[in-house]
Amino acid sequence: xxxxxxxxxxxxxxxxxxxxxxxxxxxxxxxxxxxxxxxxxxxxxxxxxxxxxxxxxxxxxxxxxxxxxxxxxxxxxxxxxxxxxxxxxxxxxxxxxxxxxxxxxxxxxxxxxxxxxxxxxxxxxxxxxxxxxxxxxxxxxxxxxxxxxxxxxxxxxxxxxxxxxxxxxxxxxxxxxxxxxxxxxxxxxxxxxxxxxxxxxxxxxxxxxxxxxxxxxxxxxxxxxxxxxxxxxxxxxxxxxxxxxxxxxxxxxxxxxxxxxxxxxxxxxxxxxxxxxxxxxxxxxxxxxxxxxxxxxxxxxxxxxxxxxxxxxxxxxxxxxxxxxxxxxxxxxxxxxxxxxxxxxxxxxxxxxxxxxxxxxxxxxxxxxxxxxxx
Numbered sequence: 001x002x003x004x005x006x007x008x009x010x011x012x013x014x015x016x017x018x019x020x021x022x023x024x025x026x027x028x029x030x031x032x033x034x035x036x037x038x039x040x041x042x043x044x045x046x047x048x049x050x051x052x053x054x055x056x057x058x059x060x061x062x063x064x065x066x067x068x069x070x071x072x073x074x075x076x077x078x079x080x081x082x083x084x085x086x087x088x089x090x091x092x093x094x095x096x097x098x099x100x101x102x103x104x105x106x107x108x109x110x111x112x113x114x115x116x117x118x119x120x121x122x123x124x125x126x127x128x129x130x131x132x133x134x135x136x137x138x139x140x141x142x143x144x145x146x147x148x149x150x151x152x153x154x155x156x157x158x159x160x161x162x163x164x165x166x167x168x169x170x171x172x173x174x175x176x177x178x179x180x181x182x183x184x185x186x187x188x189x190x191x192x193x194x195x196x197x198x199x200x201x202x203x204x205x206x207x208x209x210x211x212x213x214x215x216x217x218x219x220x221x222x223x224x225x226x227x228x229x230x231x232x233x234x235x236x237x238x239x240x241x242x243x244x245x246x247x248x249x250x251x252x253x254x255x256x257x258x259x260x261x262x263x264x265x266x267x268x269x270x271x272x273x274x275x276x277x278x279x280x281x282x283x284x285x286x287x288x289x290x291x292x293x294x295x296x297x298x299x300x301x302x303x304x305x306x307x308x309x310x311x312x313x314x315x316x317x318x319x320x321x322x323x324x325x326x327x328x329x330x331x332x333x334x335x336x337x338x339x340x341x342x343x344x345x346x347x348x349x350x351x352x353x354x355x356x357x358x359x360x361x362x363x364x365x366x367x368x369x370x371x372x373x374x375x
Contacts, residue, residue, distance in 0.1 A: 005312030007043035012063035019325045023357045040367035043083035045314045050103035060333035074134035086136035089143045097146040111153045122172035141169035144187040163206035170209040185215030185247045190224025192232040215247030221278040237309040246313035250350040251294040252286040261322040273346040291362045318352035
């Protein structure tokens with residue numbers, strides 16, 4: 001059985017530190033990974049983009065998580081003695097239910113070539129991490145695959161191609177790291193119909209390669225109530241017989257703006273993702289105490305999953321401070337994804353550190369939650 005995970009996704013850390021971010025625990029500056037470890041973190045999740053920059057090397061931002069950046073972070077994770085979850089996006093930039101762009105190098109590929117490209121890329125990068133002493137302990141084959149991957153060939157409802165592409169990645173992981181746990185990850189963790197249909201298609205209809213863990217995103221602003229999450233997890237744990245991990249989760253600690261920290265003009269700022277109308281839907285206050293209450297309720301929800309199949313969580317970007325220069329996209333990224341809009345940080349008020357980098361009380365909730373390790 002998978003040991004209980006208290007995980008963090010700190011994919012933006014390399015960029016944040018380069019831009020001057022500092023982190024403090026009880027007033028003392030320290031290394032972020034060591035601070036998180038001191039609060040019970042035992043796993044780190046890192047995303048991997050294929051080629052997150054323009055042809056002449058201008059980065060897309062949001063952590064710039066190409067192989068070199070992710071390897072630097074992975075080596076630090078392994079040196080700290082923590083588990084390492086590698087999150088393949090199979091894209092040059094963000095991949096989520098609203099966008100699953102093929103990497104630039106794979107443009108024009110048909111389904112057969114895409115299947116081979118997923119296999120080859122996964123196998124090559126897995127071997128690279130292993131050879132560098134940063135072997136992933138868990139691998140996520142695709143990110144938030146609710147609507148598929150590698151559009152349009154792998155876009156839902158083309159579940160046959162979705163299964164082909166995901167299975168190609170899984171085969172590559174198994175051949176390079178047979179002991180690594182394999183996760184398939186969807187968003188909208190409160191939507192039971194989605195999970196039942198998707199995994200029925202993958203497992204029973206299209207006979208996709210076997211895997212170990214169903215990963216769920218759960219953001220209380222977008223994905224229903226904790227009761228919705230509980231009903232879904234309780235059902236799919238038994239229905240599909242997999243262990244469950246909340247692969248992404250967060251909760252706000254303030255509604256105070258951080259414009260003064262970002263130092264951007266108003267039309268350059270994305271602003272907080274948690275708009276007032278979204279906050280009103282959540283039965284937890286957007287305060288430090290409310291963030292603590294939410295984490296306690298989430299941990300209890302995970303613990304209550306039948307057959308002890310709720311195996312933990314990864315908090316998403318708990319350290320994404322609003323330092324100047326670090327945002328969800330650069331101008332080069334906006335040009336690449338053909339979107340107009342502002343850049344800047346959307347997430348700082350949902351971190352586990354305040355805007356000045358001080359550890360928040362929710363980290364104590366995580367640290368002190370009962371020891372759920374199971375051999």
